[in-house]
Amino acid sequence: MPKYTTPRTLFGRRLREARLRAGIPQDKLGVLIGIDELSSSARISRYENGTHEPPFVIAEKLAAALGVPTPFLYTSDDELAEVVCGFAALPPAKKAVLIALLDELSGEAKSGARTAP
DSSP, rough: EEEEEESSSHHHHHHHHHHHHEEEEEHHHHTTTTTTTTTTHHHHHHHHTSSSOOOHHHHHHHHHHHHHHHHTTTTTTTHHHHHHHHHHOHHHHHHHHHHHHHHHHHHHHHHTOOOOO
């Protein structure tokens, strides 16, 4: 197993997490988003290690190739990152149900109503 340095940025940590979950090597990921094969591994490594942060359009391509929503790569909250992935995987009808439930729950929180833990 390759030895990785700890990512210095949130984006790098999320990118590496998503790439490892997807089981895609750095060089293949780079090629999938259109980076030249000879430099793809080095570019992805720089993004993961925090040496460089990609432009947003590249982040969108990385997220699409890894099967995660782009916001996943930017959220600092681990629970929110999981919610973002779960929401993205839902069909439209279930997204609407979840949004309605969130509206209801946030309304309760704003009004000071107590909810069960």
